[in-house]
Amino acid sequence: xxxxxxxxxxxxxxxxxxxxxxxxxxxxxxxxxxxxxxxxxxxxxxxxxxxxxxxxxxxxxxxxxxxxxxxxxxxxxxxxxxxxxxxxxxxxxxxxxxxxxxxxxxxxxxxxxxxxxxxxxxxxxxxxxxxxxxxxxxxxxxxxxxxxxxxxxx
Numbered sequence: 001x002x003x004x005x006x007x008x009x010x011x012x013x014x015x016x017x018x019x020x021x022x023x024x025x026x027x028x029x030x031x032x033x034x035x036x037x038x039x040x041x042x043x044x045x046x047x048x049x050x051x052x053x054x055x056x057x058x059x060x061x062x063x064x065x066x067x068x069x070x071x072x073x074x075x076x077x078x079x080x081x082x083x084x085x086x087x088x089x090x091x092x093x094x095x096x097x098x099x100x101x102x103x104x105x106x107x108x109x110x111x112x113x114x115x116x117x118x119x120x121x122x123x124x125x126x127x128x129x130x131x132x133x134x135x136x137x138x139x140x141x142x143x144x145x146x147x148x149x150x151x152x153x154x
Contacts, residue, residue, distance in 0.1 A: 003083060004083075005077070005079055005080070005081055005082075005083055005086065005100060005110065006079050006100075006107075006108070008083065008110065008114050008115070008117070008118050009100050009107075009108035009109060009110040009114060010108055010109050010110070010111070010114065011107065011108045013038055013106065013108065013109060014028055014032050014034060014037060015037060015038045015039065015040040015047070016028055016037045016038075016039055016040065016051065016066055017039075017040055017042055017066070018039055018040060018041045018042070018048060018049075018065075018066060018067050018070075019065055019066070019067065020065070020066045021062060021063045021064065021065060021066070022056055022059040022061070022062050022063070022064045022065075022066065022069060023062035023063065024066070025037055025051050025056060025066050025069075026053075026056055026062070029053055029056075035052055035053045035096070035097070035111070035113075036050055036051070036052050036053075036096070036097040036109065036111060037050070037051050037052075038050055038074075038099060038106070038109065039051055039066055039067070039070045039072070047074070047099065047106055048070075048072055049066075049067075049070035049071055049072035049073070049074055050070060050071050050072075050074045050097060050099070051066050051069055051070040051071070052071075052096070052097070055069045055070060055071065056069065074098075074099060075089070075093070075095065075098055075099075076098060076099045076100065076101045076106070077089075077098050077099075077100055077101070077110070078100075078101055078102070079100050079101065079102045079107060079108075083115070083118070086098060086110060086115070087115055090112055090115065096111055096112040097109055097110065097111040097112070098110055
């Protein structure tokens with residue numbers, strides 16, 4: 001089984017414009033079945049933030065600009081970062097998606113769902129069990145327990 005970050009990230013990024021309305025971000029998430037969108041400043045051709053489905057819940061209007069809802073600055077990880085370090089950051093910082101870079105260029109995104117799919121592969125579960133595992137590990141209580149165990153070095 002491959003345990004490199006590059007093998008467990010999404011390489012094709014779907015982005016949303018910095019000035020797009022919240023409704024556009026919601027449409028993209030719905031159409032592509034994703035929960036996170038890198039936010040692009042198209043004038044500078046640079047990713048300036050990240051917006052999640054949770055961020056959209058805070059929109060006072062469907063016309064609220066993405067720039068008012070996004071998280072910025074965003075934390076990134078180099079493509080050679082050990083998966084364990086990425087998972088630890090997800091748990092410690094309560095962030096469910098990070099951009100992945102190679103020589104400072106964004107080459108992908110890794111999400112908590114990507115890490116659950118990896119866990120599923122490690123555990124050898126079949127497709128029918130995948131969803132129950134993802135539901136289990138998305139529980140805040142399980143995430144706190146995993147963090148505590150990680151901190152204790154168990």
